[in-house]
Amino acid sequence: MNLAPPRGMRDFYPEDMRIRNRIFDAWKRAAHLYGFEEYDAPVVETEELLTRKSGEEIIQQIYNFTDKSNRRLALRPEMTPSLARMVIARQKQLTYPLKWFSIPQCFRYERMTKGRKREHFQWNLDVVGEPGLMAETEILGAAITALRLLGLSEQDFRVRIGSRALLADLFKASGLAEQHFLPVCLVLDKMGKISPDEMQAMLRDEGLTPTEIKKVIDLMSITSIDEAVAYLNQVTPAIAEVRELFAIMTTTGLAAYLEFDMAIIRGLSYYTGIVFEAFDRQQKFRAIFGGGRYDNLLNALGGETMPSVGLGFGDVVIQELLTALDKLNDEKAAAEILMGYMTPAERDYALQVATAFRNDGIPVDLALMPEKAKKLFSRANKMGTRYTIFIGPDEVHQQTISLKNMITGESQRYSLSALKAGNINLH
Amino acid sequence: MNLAPPRGMRDFYPEDMRIRNRIFDAWKRAAHLYGFEEYDAPVVETEELLTRKSGEEIIQQIYNFTDKSNRRLALRPEMTPSLARMVIARQKQLTYPLKWFSIPQCFRYERMTKGRKREHFQWNLDVVGEPGLMAETEILGAAITALRLLGLSEQDFRVRIGSRALLADLFKASGLAEQHFLPVCLVLDKMGKISPDEMQAMLRDEGLTPTEIKKVIDLMSITSIDEAVAYLNQVTPAIAEVRELFAIMTTTGLAAYLEFDMAIIRGLSYYTGIVFEAFDRQQKFRAIFGGGRYDNLLNALGGETMPSVGLGFGDVVIQELLTALDKLNDEKAAAEILMGYMTPAERDYALQVATAFRNDGIPVDLALMPEKAKKLFSRANKMGTRYTIFIGPDEVHQQTISLKNMITGESQRYSLSALKAGNINLH
Numbered sequence: 001m002n003l004a005p006p007r008g009m010r011d012f013y014p015e016d017m018r019i020r021n022r023i024f025d026a027w028k029r030a031a032h033l034y035g036f037e038e039y040d041a042p043v044v045e046t047e048e049l050l051t052r053k054s055g056e057e058i059i060q061q062i063y064n065f066t067d068k069s070n071r072r073l074a075l076r077p078e079m080t081p082s083l084a085r086m087v088i089a090r091q092k093q094l095t096y097p098l099k100w101f102s103i104p105q106c107f108r109y110e111r112m113t114k115g116r117k118r119e120h121f122q123w124n125l126d127v128v129g130e131p132g133l134m135a136e137t138e139i140l141g142a143a144i145t146a147l148r149l150l151g152l153s154e155q156d157f158r159v160r161i162g163s164r165a166l167l168a169d170l171f172k173a174s175g176l177a178e179q180h181f182l183p184v185c186l187v188l189d190k191m192g193k194i195s196p197d198e199m200q201a202m203l204r205d206e207g208l209t210p211t212e213i214k215k216v217i218d219l220m221s222i223t224s225i226d227e228a229v230a231y232l233n234q235v236t237p238a239i240a241e242v243r244e245l246f247a248i249m250t251t252t253g254l255a256a257y258l259e260f261d262m263a264i265i266r267g268l269s270y271y272t273g274i275v276f277e278a279f280d281r282q283q284k285f286r287a288i289f290g291g292g293r294y295d296n297l298l299n300a301l302g303g304e305t306m307p308s309v310g311l312g313f314g315d316v317v318i319q320e321l322l323t324a325l326d327k328l329n330d331e332k333a334a335a336e337i338l339m340g341y342m343t344p345a346e347r348d349y350a351l352q353v354a355t356a357f358r359n360d361g362i363p364v365d366l367a368l369m370p371e372k373a374k375k376l377f378s379r380a381n382k383m384g385t386r387y388t389i390f391i392g393p394d395e396v397h398q399q400t401i402s403l404k405n406m407i408t409g410e411s412q413r414y415s416l417s418a419l420k421a422g423n424i425n426l427h
Numbered sequence: 428m429n430l431a432p433p434r435g436m437r438d439f440y441p442e443d444m445r446i447r448n449r450i451f452d453a454w455k456r457a458a459h460l461y462g463f464e465e466y467d468a469p470v471v472e473t474e475e476l477l478t479r480k481s482g483e484e485i486i487q488q489i490y491n492f493t494d495k496s497n498r499r500l501a502l503r504p505e506m507t508p509s510l511a512r513m514v515i516a517r518q519k520q521l522t523y524p525l526k527w528f529s530i531p532q533c534f535r536y537e538r539m540t541k542g543r544k545r546e547h548f549q550w551n552l553d554v555v556g557e558p559g560l561m562a563e564t565e566i567l568g569a570a571i572t573a574l575r576l577l578g579l580s581e582q583d584f585r586v587r588i589g590s591r592a593l594l595a596d597l598f599k600a601s602g603l604a605e606q607h608f609l610p611v612c613l614v615l616d617k618m619g620k621i622s623p624d625e626m627q628a629m630l631r632d633e634g635l636t637p638t639e640i641k642k643v644i645d646l647m648s649i650t651s652i653d654e655a656v657a658y659l660n661q662v663t664p665a666i667a668e669v670r671e672l673f674a675i676m677t678t679t680g681l682a683a684y685l686e687f688d689m690a691i692i693r694g695l696s697y698y699t700g701i702v703f704e705a706f707d708r709q710q711k712f713r714a715i716f717g718g719g720r721y722d723n724l725l726n727a728l729g730g731e732t733m734p735s736v737g738l739g740f741g742d743v744v745i746q747e748l749l750t751a752l753d754k755l756n757d758e759k760a761a762a763e764i765l766m767g768y769m770t771p772a773e774r775d776y777a778l779q780v781a782t783a784f785r786n787d788g789i790p791v792d793l794a795l796m797p798e799k800a801k802k803l804f805s806r807a808n809k810m811g812t813r814y815t816i817f818i819g820p821d822e823v824h825q826q827t828i829s830l831k832n833m834i835t836g837e838s839q840r841y842s843l844s845a846l847k848a849g850n851i852n853l854h
Binding site for chain 2: 001002003004005006007009010011012013014016017018020021032033034035037038039040041042043044045046048049052063065066067068071073075082085086088089090095097099100105107109119127130132134135138141145248251252253301302335338347348351352354355358361362363364365366368369379382
């Protein structure tokens with residue numbers, strides 16, 4: 001019997017789950033602060049939906065299979081196609097702009113390398129039906145807020161802002177044919193992950209001549225908005241948009257987290273405007289989150305055109321980063337109180353005490369069999385429980401409890417009647 | 428393009444998700460009150476693990492497939508095999524008894540009927556490593572607490588307690604051969620779902636003679652513990668155990684929710700002792716939750732024997748019941764405050780106000796484009812938002828906000844500086 005989970009997939013033991021919940025809680029809290037509503041879709045979708053508009057790499061990595069009725073299904077590699085399907089299915093009834101979030105588990109069947117698993121959980125934030133930049137800035141605000149809630153600051157990460165629309169302007173100005181634009185984007189997204197030679201080979205494979213390849217590489221040497229303006233010799237709408245985005249983020253006090261980076265392009269084919277990726281400042285890890293504007297996806301999937309912006313933020317890289325920055329040390333055990341009893345004779349009294357606390361909304365981890373006080377205290381220390389109660393014959397006789405604070409070591413005695421009346425305040 | 432989710436699977440639009448979250452929150456809260464720790468496992472497991480000890484029906488319904496490396500995998504139909512695998516993998520290191528919970532999505536590929544989908548979310552509570560009844564009673568206490576947190580009372584549901592150990596005693600006393608016991612259990616579990624004729628045919632298929640079938644049917648006419656004692660002519664350990672369970676539940680004040688029912692058997696083959704199922708009192712719906720003791724499963728999967736109790740509580744039946752009892756009316760929209768502004772000139776001030784609230788931990792759903800006040804108030808009423816703020820030129824000029832309580836209709840004016848100083852209390 002193989003005791004490992006399927007290759008590339010994770011078990012979450014309670015100590016892993018506490019970390020996962022800390023990340024999920026920050027995501028949910030940030031989404032609520034920004035007024036996003038939660039939704040969800042099936043982890044399994046039709047292969048057709050998932051492969052229709054995603055780009056080559058994802059199609060090769062899709063976890064597809066055939067069900068008992070010969071339907072072609074797949075474990076979703078990303079949430080955006082499901083979101084688009086759900087919106088199109090109710091496109092007339094929904095109220096726009098809609099601001100939705102979800103935390104789907106997503107699957108990619110790919111070669112296993114360091115930091116790469118075959119599944120991850122991915123916080124998705126999407127604004128659908130809003131052409132203006134407030135869609136991008138509310139999403140970026142929520143994502144930066146989540147990182148702050150996880151204890152990260154300006155010292156720890158930056159969000160790099162690119163623009164496919166600006167890249168398209170530059171592409172056109174350089175005289176490159178429009179048909180090459182999307183394939184070139186998908187190649188350029190690999191910059192830094194593959195060698196310059198490999199990149200040139202890939203561009204050659206896309207049918208670009210040596211002159212065209214040189215033009216593409218020249219474009220990628222543009223590192224600032226001012227250089228882009230100089231190259232284009234005008235302020236195009238795409239440039240005005242990048243500037244306006246920085247202005248809004250200045251108003252909300254978050255501009256210090258951003259920097260412009262022409263090389264941010266994203267590996268999915270459906271992006272059309274502003275795109276972004278967040279990185280740790282030491283650049284030791286893969287992108288923390290990424291996303292951008294995808295104005296044509298709903299139309300491409302058979303719905304009406306609807307301007308949209310989305311973000312995906314996985315749980316694997318952020319956990320690696322939090323670990324490296326030593327920010328995962330204070331995860332608490334589940335219950336406020338660990339409670340035990342000396343012999344079977346005290347069990348019923350212990351049950352009464354536990355019931356009174358629980359009825360009062362206070363979690364109690366009650367021992368299931370008698371034990372020695374010493375063993376109870378040692379378990380509490382191991383679990384990091386804040387309070388312990390040990391019931392012996394004296395407590396039963398006096399109808400009292402002795403509540404021990406495991407941090408200060410102090411004990412306080414209460415009557416059972418005071419407890420039942422709700423007169424014990426733990427904090 | 429097909430816009431429906433795959434057959435038998437659900438989309439969760441925000442209004443559906445609010446209901447799902449209300450159920451999940453009650454599950455998590457009850458689990459924490461009883462000191463259970465959360466864990467999780469992959470939604471995909473090897474087919475071998477999932478089919479090894481589950482019983483016939485589940486094997487026919489498994490959602491299995493072959494991955495790109497020709498591995499036989501499946502979407503889990505239940506969580507218990509994954510739990511057993513995880514425990515066995517660390518059997519020496521874990522501290523017992525362990526009390527774990529999880530909310531996995533589970534899949535069954537079966538014919539679609541009313542109230543039956545191909546997936547559901549199932550709250551799992553397990554105690555591993557405890558032979559005593561406190562394992563059963565803590566699990567039952569947590570499950571009943573979850574139903575109470577969802578607004579249900581003694582008027583609404585009952586937990587029926589059966590015992591496979593007691594059934595085995597009766598089986599033996601009636602002279603039936605032990606080899607028939609497990610197959611007969613799986614047939615008897617269908618009682619009430621199939622006709623008496625069908626049941627007799629199934630028992631015949633298991634190789635029982637007409638005399639043996641009559642014995643089985645006679646056993647099922649036993650409806651109380653006292654009748655079982657009379658039939659057995661002694662108080663067996665299995666009977667003492669059922670009585671003790673009711674005594675403990677009396678101590679915790681929950682015995683009124685329980686009733687003994689010989690016909691509770693459960694459809695999975697791994698149960699060995701006390702088993703239970705909860706039903707609405709009108710008996711209009713399928714079981715709300717079910718579970719029981721499975722002392723031999725870990726051993727059967729290659730680990731050391733470890734006495735265990737588990738419970739599964741799905742999200743579909745409880746939602747049907749809450750709907751029928753009209754308990755799902757007060758699900759709230761995400762944000763405390765819905766905020767809008769009159770023209771683009773007020774946008775930056777609105778952003779400053781929203782940022783101040785969010786920095787203070789108060790969710791704000793900020794409009795992404797200008798709108799009329801009337802439209803904002805109408806949206807707030809539709810969403811059930813408690814407060815609105817509408818920013819016009821006056822507010823910007825005076826550096827104030829007007830906070831409108833949508834329930835009372837009253838408005839209160841505050842200065843931006845008071846807001847930034849954290850001097851606005853919403854409740």
